[in-house]
Amino acid sequence: MNELEDLHDDRWVVFVRGANRPGTVAAVTAVFATRGISFDALATSDADPQAGLVTVTFRTTERRQHELVRAVERLAAVSGVVVRRAEDLGVRAAGVCHLPRDVAFRPPAHAAVSWSGESQLGQPVLVEGPLVDVEHVVAAAREAGARSTAIVIQPPTSL
Numbered sequence: 001m002n003e004l005e006d007l008h009d010d011r012w013v014v015f016v017r018g019a020n021r022p023g024t025v026a027a028v029t030a031v032f033a034t035r036g037i038s039f040d041a042l043a044t045s046d047a048d049p050q051a052g053l054v055t056v057t058f059r060t061t062e063r064r065q066h067e068l069v070r071a072v073e074r075l076a077a078v079s080g081v082v083v084r085r086a087e088d089l090g091v092r093a094a095g096v097c098h099l100p101r102d103v104a105f106r107p108p109a110h111a112a113v114s115w116s117g118e119s120q121l122g123q124p125v126l127v128e129g130p131l132v133d134v135e136h137v138v139a140a141a142r143e144a145g146a147r148s149t150a151i152v153i154q155p156p157t158s159l
Contacts, residue, residue: 014082015082032058082158093153102120111127
Protein backbone atom coordinates (compact mmCIF):
# COMPACT_ATOMS: atom_id res chain seq x y z
CA MET A 1 0.00 0.00 0.00
CA ASN A 2 1.43 3.41 -0.89
CA GLU A 3 1.09 6.66 1.07
CA LEU A 4 -1.68 8.04 -1.15
CA GLU A 5 -3.83 4.95 -0.62
CA ASP A 6 -3.21 5.18 3.12
CA LEU A 7 -4.59 8.76 3.18
CA HIS A 8 -7.86 7.87 1.40
CA ASP A 9 -10.85 7.30 3.68
CA ASP A 10 -13.18 4.50 2.61
CA ARG A 11 -16.65 3.78 3.98
CA TRP A 12 -17.00 0.65 6.08
CA VAL A 13 -19.75 -1.28 7.84
CA VAL A 14 -18.78 -3.38 10.86
CA PHE A 15 -21.12 -5.88 12.50
CA VAL A 16 -20.17 -6.76 16.09
CA ARG A 17 -21.80 -9.66 17.90
CA GLY A 18 -21.37 -9.36 21.64
CA ALA A 19 -22.74 -10.12 25.05
CA ASN A 20 -26.19 -8.66 25.62
CA ARG A 21 -25.25 -6.85 28.82
CA PRO A 22 -24.51 -3.32 30.05
CA GLY A 23 -21.18 -1.96 28.83
CA THR A 24 -20.81 -3.87 25.57
CA VAL A 25 -21.87 -0.98 23.33
CA ALA A 26 -19.78 1.44 25.41
CA ALA A 27 -16.72 -0.78 25.00
CA VAL A 28 -17.19 -0.96 21.22
CA THR A 29 -17.69 2.79 20.86
CA ALA A 30 -14.67 3.46 23.09
CA VAL A 31 -12.48 1.62 20.56
CA PHE A 32 -13.62 4.13 17.92
CA ALA A 33 -13.18 7.12 20.22
CA THR A 34 -9.68 6.22 21.39
CA ARG A 35 -8.59 5.91 17.75
CA GLY A 36 -10.20 9.19 16.68
CA ILE A 37 -12.68 7.53 14.32
CA SER A 38 -16.20 8.94 14.21
CA PHE A 39 -19.06 6.75 13.16
CA ASP A 40 -21.62 7.85 10.60
CA ALA A 41 -24.33 5.64 12.10
CA LEU A 42 -24.72 3.19 14.96
CA ALA A 43 -27.55 0.74 15.55
CA THR A 44 -28.11 -2.06 18.03
CA SER A 45 -30.37 -5.08 17.94
CA ASP A 46 -30.78 -8.47 19.59
CA ALA A 47 -29.10 -11.37 17.81
CA ASP A 48 -30.60 -13.77 20.38
CA PRO A 49 -31.36 -13.61 24.16
CA GLN A 50 -27.68 -13.81 25.14
CA ALA A 51 -26.12 -11.84 22.27
CA GLY A 52 -26.60 -8.39 20.87
CA LEU A 53 -25.56 -6.93 17.55
CA VAL A 54 -23.91 -3.54 17.06
CA THR A 55 -23.78 -2.21 13.50
CA VAL A 56 -21.54 0.78 12.81
CA THR A 57 -20.82 2.67 9.59
CA PHE A 58 -17.69 4.80 9.52
CA ARG A 59 -14.95 6.24 7.32
CA THR A 60 -11.24 5.58 7.61
CA THR A 61 -8.30 4.15 5.73
CA GLU A 62 -8.05 0.43 5.12
CA ARG A 63 -5.05 0.20 7.45
CA ARG A 64 -6.85 1.94 10.31
CA GLN A 65 -9.97 -0.17 9.70
CA HIS A 66 -7.87 -3.32 10.21
CA GLU A 67 -6.44 -1.88 13.46
CA LEU A 68 -9.90 -0.96 14.71
CA VAL A 69 -11.36 -4.40 13.92
CA ARG A 70 -8.47 -6.16 15.68
CA ALA A 71 -9.07 -4.02 18.78
CA VAL A 72 -12.82 -4.72 18.75
CA GLU A 73 -12.20 -8.46 18.33
CA ARG A 74 -10.02 -8.42 21.49
CA LEU A 75 -12.85 -7.07 23.67
CA ALA A 76 -13.98 -9.65 26.23
CA ALA A 77 -17.66 -9.06 25.49
CA VAL A 78 -17.26 -9.57 21.71
CA SER A 79 -17.85 -12.99 20.13
CA GLY A 80 -17.73 -12.10 16.42
CA VAL A 81 -16.87 -9.30 14.00
CA VAL A 82 -17.57 -8.95 10.29
CA VAL A 83 -16.46 -5.88 8.34
CA ARG A 84 -17.37 -4.96 4.76
CA ARG A 85 -16.88 -2.00 2.50
CA ALA A 86 -20.13 -0.02 2.42
CA GLU A 87 -20.07 -0.22 -1.40
CA ASP A 88 -20.01 -4.05 -1.31
CA LEU A 89 -23.22 -5.14 -3.04
CA GLY A 90 -23.56 -7.88 -0.42
CA VAL A 91 -24.18 -5.25 2.27
CA ARG A 92 -27.98 -5.22 2.23
CA ALA A 93 -30.30 -2.61 3.66
CA ALA A 94 -33.94 -1.68 3.91
CA GLY A 95 -35.28 1.85 3.86
CA VAL A 96 -38.60 3.57 4.42
CA CYS A 97 -39.58 6.99 3.08
CA HIS A 98 -42.70 8.95 4.03
CA LEU A 99 -43.59 11.52 1.39
CA PRO A 100 -46.43 14.00 1.06
CA ARG A 101 -49.57 12.54 -0.58
CA ASP A 102 -49.20 14.77 -3.64
CA VAL A 103 -45.77 13.31 -4.51
CA ALA A 104 -45.85 10.28 -6.83
CA PHE A 105 -42.42 8.93 -5.94
CA ARG A 106 -40.70 5.99 -7.61
CA PRO A 107 -37.12 4.90 -6.93
CA PRO A 108 -34.64 5.95 -9.64
CA ALA A 109 -34.59 3.39 -12.46
CA HIS A 110 -30.87 2.60 -12.05
CA ALA A 111 -31.22 1.70 -8.35
CA ALA A 112 -31.14 -2.09 -7.94
CA VAL A 113 -33.84 -2.26 -5.27
CA SER A 114 -37.16 -3.94 -4.75
CA TRP A 115 -39.81 -1.61 -3.45
CA SER A 116 -43.45 -1.26 -2.50
CA GLY A 117 -45.82 1.49 -1.51
CA GLU A 118 -47.60 4.33 -3.29
CA SER A 119 -46.67 7.69 -1.82
CA GLN A 120 -49.55 9.50 -3.55
CA LEU A 121 -51.94 7.21 -1.63
CA GLY A 122 -50.28 8.13 1.68
CA GLN A 123 -48.35 4.87 1.87
CA PRO A 124 -44.68 4.76 2.86
CA VAL A 125 -42.27 3.70 0.15
CA LEU A 126 -40.31 0.66 1.34
CA VAL A 127 -37.09 -0.27 -0.46
CA GLU A 128 -34.65 -3.18 -0.09
CA GLY A 129 -31.36 -3.84 -1.82
CA PRO A 130 -27.66 -3.05 -1.65
CA LEU A 131 -26.89 -0.33 0.92
CA VAL A 132 -25.50 2.06 -1.70
CA ASP A 133 -28.67 1.79 -3.80
CA VAL A 134 -31.00 2.13 -0.81
CA GLU A 135 -29.07 5.25 0.25
CA HIS A 136 -29.46 6.63 -3.28
CA VAL A 137 -33.23 6.04 -3.20
CA VAL A 138 -33.56 7.66 0.24
CA ALA A 139 -31.56 10.69 -0.96
CA ALA A 140 -33.87 10.99 -4.00
CA ALA A 141 -36.91 10.76 -1.72
CA ARG A 142 -35.52 13.56 0.47
CA GLU A 143 -35.04 15.71 -2.64
CA ALA A 144 -38.66 14.95 -3.58
CA GLY A 145 -39.85 16.22 -0.20
CA ALA A 146 -39.84 13.19 2.10
CA ARG A 147 -40.94 14.13 5.60
CA SER A 148 -39.09 11.27 7.24
CA THR A 149 -36.75 8.51 6.15
CA ALA A 150 -34.90 5.63 7.80
CA ILE A 151 -32.37 3.01 6.75
CA VAL A 152 -31.63 -0.29 8.49
CA ILE A 153 -28.59 -2.32 7.51
CA GLN A 154 -29.26 -6.03 7.51
CA PRO A 155 -26.69 -8.18 9.34
CA PRO A 156 -24.76 -10.80 7.42
CA THR A 157 -25.78 -14.42 7.83
CA SER A 158 -22.17 -15.40 8.60
CA LEU A 159 -21.94 -13.68 11.97
